[in-house]
Amino acid sequence: MSTCSVSKGCFVFKPNPKKRRVSHKKAKDLRKVNEDTEDSELRFLTCQSLWAQIRSETEKIQEDLNKQLFDSLVSFLRRSHSEFQEKTTEWTCRMKSREIPTAALVLGVNVTDHDLTFRNLSEVLQNTVTPYIAFLEAKDCPGIKNLMQKLMGQLMNCNVDVDSLEDEDYVQVSQNRVRCSMTSLVNWYESVTKKTDSETPSKKRTSSSTHWQSPPVVVIFKDMESFTTKVLQDFIVISSQHIHELPLVLIFGIATSPMIIHSLLPHSVSSLLCIELFQSLSCKEHLSTVIDKLLLTTQFPFKLGVKVLQVLINIFLYHDFSVQNFVKGFQLCIVEHFYSQPLSVLCCQLGDAKKRANSLSHDQCENIRRLPSFRRYVECQVSEKQIALLTEDNFLKETMQKLLEDLNAYHENYISVLRCLHVFTSSLPKYPLGKQIRELHCACLENQVWETKEYESSLQLARMLNKSDLETMLQQCVEIFVSSSENEFDKTVKKLKEFLTQFQKLEADAFQERDVSVPSQKELQKKTDLYHLQKTLLELKESRRSKKLTKFEMLRFEVVDYIDSLVRNYLVPADHKTLHEIVYFNTASVLREHLNAAPRIALHTALNNPYSYLKNQALKTDGGGISNKAPDICIVYKLHLECGRLINLVDWLEAFSTVVMAGEGPNADAASSDQVDDVIHARFIRAVSELELLGFIKPSKQKTDHVARLTWGGC
């Protein structure tokens, strides 16, 4: 069946039901996807399980981060209608004020992440406070009527969810029949709460034991900024009239700043609200946590290369601030890695990896031998071993065991030392190695960090730290090393603790030092003569240079040197490690192409330089121009660039035919020129309508046979 038609734009294709298989086809289908390479099935499964782990981890992170926010929100909701709850006469005094309790939830500019937050929030509220939650989005509520409809629909549906005893037909009828007004909403609320009252207490205990007798009705405005002012105002004014009958609580999701409430709502309306502000965690902090938990951990075998990580971070910082997108990019990295690298089958936990390494096929062994890092490793070995590695699969597998262990150990050490170094660098003035651990991580991955200028300067700054800072830092380092499971750091911990005790011993000496320095300064204050001042200063400097270092300074140097030695030992860039290709994903270009594409540049290149796509010598030109043999659309495009706002079609056509005739050579001047002309005309028409489709021109009525240009300048 063809998909071209002049009467229809949609075509549905259903496979033959006989051929159709059941759902397990899915897995099979995916296996088929990359059958050409080895272990594809295993790789796919590894990829899937890894991604599942990572996804659950990110969700957990999100939950943990939001926990505090949600807790305070929940307590606010509980508090807001406590008077209503108690059913005392106390709340009658509130009738006069008619204030609606409102929570302003400032969520930050990364709007795309809000959905997840709201989903979690509604879950939390369902479980703890109230079953009556309604989500409103601006795009569903162009008028107050739609808003009420949406609101009632959601509230009554949720009613069904809570006690599913009710007949579904009943709800549907009622939803259609009940007029959408606040009164009917109040009536509904009364009937619902009464029903739960009268129902058997046993049921309440099971389903909604945490809910109160009359739980508040929570209305969440997901994107407060995009609501029409009028709709919001109307809703607030109307519902404030009913606040004593209906315990309503509003939650505003705000992306910009809480000031927006006041600029959207006039004073008369905003005075009906009793607003409390809640601030969610900033997305930058969220990202740091995600990086911390996903990348700087040995929990997941998969790692990102430095360029890839930079691209992801840049997309985050410069495009969207969306952690979701960051995680999506991470997912893409995983998929790409497992898809393109046949050896990624070894990218799993150490135990499994060792097992899998033992059962590698010969082809896979050859793949390993082809790895650049492995070749480097082989070259360092003695000659017999070299031959064995390159010819005997079994020997290779044995060596692999050791290498995999090494790689694993490297990661564990790396992370601990990186954190330790971060403790030092993050407190230095001007942060030469970056404030965030991710920057330090990037620097360490990129090249040997101890050779960089920034590292040099940060060491120098570290040599000037004062004692108390140094002590706390050492203390933190000790904690980091202790918490890491690696036994290798036992010595390190011991050494650091030694340093700490030495510092404490120094206490007394340090006091003496200070006493010595005081008189010299006093001396300085006495003299006012400029010459003498200079002289003494010079002397002072001289003496300081020549002065024997104090014990504290000696110790400080020692500490810094020790840290330096740790860095040099453990923070080797990953691409110096053998077999790093197995776990590191490094092709940043793929990521940029697929996530941060530039369609206009692609079009521009194709039109201006067709040779970059069509490798034909006839198209090759020097100096960026196009040849007269280029595809029609390129010629037409190039010609139109020379025009102003309007283009005369006749001129254009003539110019085009000149170029094309010249391009086709002398035989075009034959007798059948009329025929040729028609063909050129047709080609011109096609090229022009293609340009129209691409959005470069549009027909213009300003002048006959003219088209208007839609772009300005080069593209």
Next chain:
Amino acid sequence: MSRPEGAGSRALEVKFVPDEDVLKHIADEAGIKVRKDKTQLAVSVKKLVKKLENISDDEAQEILEEENYVAALGISAQDPMGNGSSVSGGEVYSFQTPKRSSKMAELASELAQAPGQSVASNHFECMEKTAKTPQSSKCSSSNKVQQRSKKKEFVSTTPYRLRKRLAAPDPCLESESEYSASCSEEEEEENQKEVSTVLSDQKTPAKTKAVSTPPPRNTLVKKNEDKMSNLVEEYFEAHSSSKVLTSDRTLQKLRKRRLNQQTLHELLKEAPLAYAAEIKELNQQHESLFSKWMLQLRLGFNIVLYGLGSKRDLLEKFRTSVLQDSVHLVVNGYFPSITVKSILNSITEEILDHIGTFRSPLDQLEFITKRFKEDSSVELYILIHNLDSQMLRGERSQQILAQLSSLPTVYLIASIDHINAPLMWDQAKLSLFNWLWYETTTFNPYVEETSYENSFLVQQSGSLALSSLTHVLRSLTLNARGIFRLLAQYQLENKDNPSYPGLSFQDFYQQCREAFLVNSDLTLRAQLTEFRDHKLIRTKRGADGVEYLLIPVDDSTLTDFLEKEDEDV
């Protein structure tokens, strides 16, 4: 720049072209060429960044990150993988002066020469070349050379005039500008002498100078900044004036018959596709990605294809080779009457087998969402050719499609072509779509996509209009047909009158009465309402408040229609 106020005669206008102004014009052009290579600019920006770094910690931090960003994005230039993305943004988006139409002819002749030959072609030489172009004009060739060359000169002076006009708007200049803007043939002949003096005067040397000796570059780089503001001004200057200076030639004067859709297709079929082998190779590269696309679709990404060339065949191939065993929906976005509703309808009716209607697309979407979430075994692949087409590019359509595509068991693969297509999506939609971008430049001609388009160069055959006309009329009463005939005949009688407003209602009523077709103006009105509902006529209110009636069909179709009617009777 001063000009005597009273000097309205045309001869004077020619004289007062100060050399500085001409030079300025040249310098402007050259400056823009230089602007294209932005390396110098980038270097200075970096220096600036370095200076700023010392200012404060936080700021420095940000700037450092910025540098990283620039570096990270700049990697693509060195990457062997990213072949297409080696163009810097500045090159693509740079401002340029609006060039005149004569430039097009120049470039054409330049391109007509052997590729790789330098630009140093003589001005007159290239003029002659363009004059030789095969065109069937009535004028003799020698005359035409002159005419064309004259026109060229004529147009080349326009920026100066334009600037003048904007700088000093006075009544007597108005006529001049009129004259410069509309260079119709008669006027041209009148002014030929005057203009040819211009030609011999100053401008030709100035112009050739501009082509042959561009000023040294480094001096101009320094001027970059004020050039920039200059360019911005020029942009607004060019876009603010309603007058546009282009030649007045029309296709009719070319004596070339307009091609209709069918002959166009036939002609194009005859023309061999250039670089077929290379294009095939290119497409094969893309086809090797099919299995990867399938995997990524399954993992929750949606795929969007961009790049020059029709991606229809590629997607069709994807469909026939990979999707045969699964339920899928093909949407031709370029189809002129496609709507989101029709897409949703085909999902609910044909895939979910639901009979019934919905109040709004949103309701329908909700229903679909519910069904797909309930039954996770239902899977659907959607292929959309031209997601950015006229009919689908609206905000609401895109929102609905985005929500549809965000369902876990709906897999979307789409293509976009318009240069501004990515502007359709804001962050929220982008995150719903969850795109993976794939560049698939195919260089295939957009055959299907442009076949629906009412191209301005293609003569409308009108067969569609004619058949609909006869169909509607056949269902009407005899009297009604008579009424329409009257109107049609009257319109054809007046077809040579370019300012024919239509038939006024009163006159029409009179004529109908005389022909015994109606007995009161109410019946006529009722009849006309019916016509209007079927879009057979259009009413227009004239300046005097009288209602005029028009048949919005071109004359040839109308003649055909009347002939056919006569045959029937």
